[in-house]
Amino acid sequence: MYEFILPNAWLIPALPFLAFALIGLFLHRWPKVSAGLSIFAIAAAFILSLPIAAAVFAEEGGAVFEFSTRWLSMPGLNIDMGLLLDPLTAVMLIVVTSIASLVQIYSLGYMKGDPGIASYYSYQSLFAASMLGLVVANNFGQMFVFWELVGICSYFLIGFWFGKESAKNAAIKAFVTNRVGDFGFLLGILFLQIIFGTLNFAGLSQEMAGYTNMAVLIPVAVLLFFGPMGKSAQFPLHVWLPDAMEGPTPVSALIHAATMVAAGVYLVARAFFIFSSVPQAMTFIAVIGGITAIFAATIAITQNDIKRILAYSTLSQLGYMMMAMGVGAMTAGMFHLMTHAFFKSLLFLGAGSVIVAMHEEQDIWKMGNLYKKMPITTWTFVIGALSLCGIPPLAGFWSKDEILLAAYASGNTGLYVLGALVAFLTAFYMFRLIFVAFFGSNTYGQEKAHENSGVMTIPLIILAIAAVFAGFVNSPLMHHAFGHFVNNPAGIQPEPSTAIMISSTLIALAGIILAWVIYQKKLISHEALRDKYSVIYNLLKNKYYVDELYARLGDIFVFGAARAMFWFDIHVVNGLVNGIAFLTGKSGDVLRYTEDGQVQSYALYMVAGIMILVVVATIAAVSVIV
């Protein structure tokens, strides 16, 4: 059976692509058919992924299969479209297809009544196809192709409600910021192509084995990392992700929390053989990840929009994963990617359920007491939050613990402390959200709140189950099966430490208790705190003013320069041409007096002209020939 299914794994991205093409070309007039086809395609992709994962995991340590077909080739450049099926791919296939299926089913409820359902599902299908194409890529060229395609799907879906000015701008911001990262990524790819003559992962890994010219490898690795910095929204290219929340909430759950933004982490894991051979690049990755984690967590504390809190949480967790990669714990990073995908998409879908129930209200202070009206949403949300905070034995506990352990074991005590602080902040801001929105005393708009239909709550329940149990795959209970398959010889897999487990749990509990004290029991007034530390509060509330800084710089160096250059073009470059034309015209005015209408003088000019021509032609011919 595996012999048949493995070479046909291309069907996994191809089915959603076919759905996209059919909807785009023919079916867009029938929203229900479009939605059905799209869900069918992604569900089929999920079902196909299962035997592929089984085939890969059947072998001790994980099997590797590779297939490819010629796509763009010429002497000196060869880019295939390929399938690389190994444990890393298998994990991603399962994560992407399962969450995408659930999100698409959930969208049936969320997008109900929207006039653009058909195009929504066509973009969803295109996204699924591109993301799966990225996941199975066996070379950097293919990776880049799908990397950009998921970017454009993200652009379309952020700007899905294109009538909104804010959605339009957020979409542009997302794509252009990503382009800045991709600029570096592309340069990195070009360097690899020029130096090693191949972009195939296996080929590069072989070629690089004996290559030690660090003066070249350091810039190459750092440039390559620019791609993940854009896609996974790492500081300082993080600005687009919070704004991306303008898109429909299921899109935020799938693309801007679970899958696409994790592609950067996946790329680092995929190209771990490059990064791990350059210690300086690894340090760079770890530091960028650490900065992003703490930077976003502090901002999340002050936000009031339920989706923005989750968005900053996503940023922070992506930083966590990058930090894990940077300290060499590829297994821990990928493990956290997987658990995070489940609980964060759960949290976003839960938020979407609240938003629908509250009729588009997103401010947590205008919610309250939702647990009575929306029990399923509330309790699945709490499970997701506990998992995110790292409370044992939920999924997030196992993966977060491994990251902290890796930071500690690799000797990066600073990063370990930072990680612990982020864990505390995470617990605090998540339970601030929960106590205010779900258990708060505010009853504003309560009468209209209601639990949503099964099409929305069943995906929540399934994801909640995953958020509880997904962590066991790399726990001592299952003998660290995940790490057994997903690892890299250059990576580290430190021995579990009870001390770290206990301390990280206590830190998370402390965060929850502090949130409970302030926001539930109201023993400390949060207004008073805000007023007392207003400078810090404003700095965090305004996201450290990074967006404002970028806007200012852009005004001067991009748009200002653009206007200056246009002035130059019109007045100098064009002016030069017009000046020559003016001189020609003027000399024509002078010469006009030679046109006196006398046939004799014309004849004279003609003879003179011919004589001059003959002389010139002779000289020219002689000089050219000689």
Next chain:
Amino acid sequence: MSGFPVLTTTLLVPLLGAIIIMCLPADKHKSIKYTAAVTTFISMVLSLAVFIGYDKALGGMQFIETIPWIKDLGVNYALGVDGISIPMLLLTNLIGFSSIYASWKIEERAKEFFTLLLILISGVMGTFITTDLFIFFLFYEVVVIPIYLLVIMFGSTKRVSKEYAGMKLTIYLLIGSAFLLAGLIALFIKAKAISGVPSMDMAFLGTLDYSSGFQILVFAFMAFGFGTLLSMFPFHAWSPDGYAGAPTAVSMIHAGVLKKIGGYGLIRIALTILPIGAKFVAPVIAVLAIGNVVYAAYICLSQKDLKYIVGYSSVSHMGYVLIGIAALNIISINGAVIMMFAHGVMAALFFAMIGNLYEKSHTRNIEDFGGLAHQMPKLATGFMIAGLASLGLPGTVNFIGEFTIFVGAFSSFKVIAIIAITGIIFTALYILRTLGTMLFGPRKEEWDHLQDLKGPELVPLVVLGLAIILGGCLPFTLMDLITNGVEPLVAQMALIQIGGLF
């Protein structure tokens, strides 16, 4: 099919159409348009047949036709196509066919319009399929006349008057051609002196050994002539004004294919015949090309008129082509050729959409629009396809061009390539801002009366959109052909350098 003169037929069918239209009464608009559509359709199908029928295993010039014409000058009516010219031939006919439909609404003086348009299409086609230098030049000059008349008769006046635009286009074309002519004559005389035989055959001229000094001088002349046509910085000023003044179909053909004669000529004539000159002058071209890519992309950010945006954007994209040519390796030249094709279909689609919108709204200022996707979803799709192609999104043939050029250029000059690659950021910025301002955002009720694309208006979108996407998803169809044409050229260049002329 061996005896059938397929290239001559492809070339002459539009001319035949022009003659038929001249004989039709001026008020028979329907017949005039159908004649134009049918003749360009035949040419398009024939060029597709050439594209499919070309034997890659055999390589070289195929579908050859030769009729001696002027013995004393060694001029032959010689046609033939290889891997470099077929994409250009195909491009001309895809755009030619689409441009007829983009002009479907023309009622006033339709007879003159379609006659001139068909002559123009034929003329452009001629330059790509001839293997004789003299015939090449002849067709190049033939093109100038209909362009000028079409712009001043049917153009539009915005920032500059249409008369000014027409004059500017024509004068620049003529200045370019004057330098070209000087280069050609020098080449002919020198070749005759070396070989003793008068010949205008490009392949024959390429086999002779010219001295380095001569090569550098003549190559510089040609680079100036072809470069002006390709809107090489700082000789690009005609391009935005010219496109802004020209009617839709002329903008499509000019930006889509006519401009590409410059790039094609540089590769087919200048590089092939004067490889040492190329080696010497190429760095200069590469530096100027940065001016194209970055400077023009910046200017796009400050533009409000759609045609100026696409005009400057095409100057910017031609910078990639110039860098590809200047890098002088097989990958970069492959990239330059496919980029010319890619930019051609993209720019033509852009201009077709702009023309359609302008016809209905009588404005091209992007700030007058907003949320047009509400009223005109199909037009918005056309703009999006062209826009995404323009910013080099994978899945469009433009990505293939840009990526290949980057790889090729990067192995020849690193710094220039890096500066040029920053263009991908600015292009994304100005394209998405332009499209965002026009198409997205709140619905503007003043445009509720605009009708979306329908019937014949859809033809450019379907034909050109399909070419963009098919080329992007199946790049090997075009690229294998182009490699086939470029490989012998690069091999010959390498041979001459080993031959020790330096």
